[in-house]
Amino acid sequence: MSDNYQTFNLGSFALASGATLPDAKLAYKTYGALNSRGDNVVLLPTFYTGSHIRNEGFFGPGRAIDPARHYIVSVNMFGNGISSSPSNTPAPCDGANFPDICLYDNVAAQYRLVTEVLGVDQIALVTGWSMAGCQSFQWGAQYPDFVKAILPFCGSAKTSEHNIVFLEGVKAALTADAVYDNGNYQTPPVKGLKAFGRVYAGWAFSQTFFREQMYRLKGFSSAEELLQDWEADHLEWDANDLLCKLKTWQAGDISAQPAYAGDFIAALNAIKAKTIVIVCDNDLYFRPEDNQIEIAHIPNGELRIYESPWGHCVASPGNDPEFERYLDQAIRELLD
Numbered sequence: 001m002s003d004n005y006q007t008f009n010l011g012s013f014a015l016a017s018g019a020t021l022p023d024a025k026l027a028y029k030t031y032g033a034l035n036s037r038g039d040n041v042v043l044l045p046t047f048y049t050g051s052h053i054r055n056e057g058f059f060g061p062g063r064a065i066d067p068a069r070h071y072i073v074s075v076n077m078f079g080n081g082i083s084s085s086p087s088n089t090p091a092p093c094d095g096a097n098f099p100d101i102c103l104y105d106n107v108a109a110q111y112r113l114v115t116e117v118l119g120v121d122q123i124a125l126v127t128g129w130s131m132a133g134c135q136s137f138q139w140g141a142q143y144p145d146f147v148k149a150i151l152p153f154c155g156s157a158k159t160s161e162h163n164i165v166f167l168e169g170v171k172a173a174l175t176a177d178a179v180y181d182n183g184n185y186q187t188p189p190v191k192g193l194k195a196f197g198r199v200y201a202g203w204a205f206s207q208t209f210f211r212e213q214m215y216r217l218k219g220f221s222s223a224e225e226l227l228q229d230w231e232a233d234h235l236e237w238d239a240n241d242l243l244c245k246l247k248t249w250q251a252g253d254i255s256a257q258p259a260y261a262g263d264f265i266a267a268l269n270a271i272k273a274k275t276i277v278i279v280c281d282n283d284l285y286f287r288p289e290d291n292q293i294e295i296a297h298i299p300n301g302e303l304r305i306y307e308s309p310w311g312h313c314v315a316s317p318g319n320d321p322e323f324e325r326y327l328d329q330a331i332r333e334l335l336d
Contacts, residue, residue, distance in 0.1 A: 032067035057317025064331035079244035086240035096183025197234035206282035268297035
């Protein structure tokens with residue numbers, strides 16, 4: 001599968017904040033074909049450091065989501081460096097001047113893509129990991145009559161206060177680099193990016209993962225080697241892009257839209273889609289307790305807790321084959 005993708009030009013895109021993103025662009029890739037009934041659409045938003053390429057780890061021949069049977073739409077979220085982002089937007093909205101983006105904005109743009117460009121009348125399933133799971137919840141509340149099923153995994157309908165505090169920690173590590181210069185850096189803030197990755201690694205896996213030295217399963221001989229890998233990975237990211245998506249994540253709340261005016265329970269109650277939420281018992285920031293509160297108010301919802309020391313990264317493609325089977329089983333139930 002290649003890196004090629006298509007771009008939907010949204011034009012001047014009005015944001016929930018009241019600001020406008022000029023010449024907004026949404027990058028996406030499709031797989032498979034729309035069937036004659038138009039009922040085989042599966043939408044995959046991207047996760048925090050994800051892309052349409054990384055999403056390819058969630059589907060394939062013989063999987064629950066299969067291009068031979070489904071029309072798969074993989075959409076890059078704003079701020080990920082492929083769709084409109086601080087790093088690729090011209091002045092006056094470049095870099096630190098890029099406007100705040102919320103999940104409502106992402107899903108509104110995705111809705112325009114599937115209806116105006118792809119000719120879709122109904123989505124069979126919206127699913128995704130982490131921030132893509134948050135967008136799955138958002139779809140269910142924002143367009144309740146358009147989505148038949150959602151399956152958020154390792155995500156939430158509203159970012160918890162503890163999750164917000166965790167993100168403040170990694171943000172502080174990045175922005176403390178003097179080179180960062182309030183987002184006006186001329187060269188990458190290398191120390192800050194390394195610190196961001198190093199702090200994040202402690203949250204991505206569970207305590208048991210490190211106690212049992214499970215990083216050896218990924219080819220690392222020590223925790224330090226794992227940390228160095230996380231440093232290197234984050235050096236590939238633009239700092240303003242990371243912080244743009246981080247702010248989107250922190251503001252996550254499906255009720256932060258005109259239809260619900262902040263009434264979180266009303267927003268959950270409005271989700272008509274058949275819903276299965278999967279969470280890992282050892283996820284350190286998307287906690288099962290938060291999902292239990294949410295699922296109690298979704299009319300056709302079910303929570304499934306997967307037990308694994310992999311923590312949040314249990315869902316990262318390739319880490320835990322048993323989780324892949326567990327996820328696919330739930331997807332099959334929703335699609336079949």
